Amino acid sequence: MFFSFFCFFPSFVCFVFLFDFFFLLCFFVFVCFFLFDFCLISFFNFVFLFVFCFLFFSVKL
Numbered sequence: 001m002f003f004s005f006f007c008f009f010p011s012f013v014c015f016v017f018l019f020d021f022f023f024l025l026c027f028f029v030f031v032c033f034f035l036f037d038f039c040l041i042s043f044f045n046f047v048f049l050f051v052f053c054f055l056f057f058s059v060k061l
Helices: 002-018 020-036 043-060
Strands: none
Touching: none
């Protein structure tokens, strides 16, 4: 799992630079979620947003 992440990560970074606008949009949404949930910071919010962004990028391709 750890090594597969390292194989995946560089391509993901290139992908992010190609779709930096959508990445920033996701980041903005994440920040809003984070600030909104500041009293009860939930790891699942981060996971949910990461999955959502990943699916969003996949659809954009």
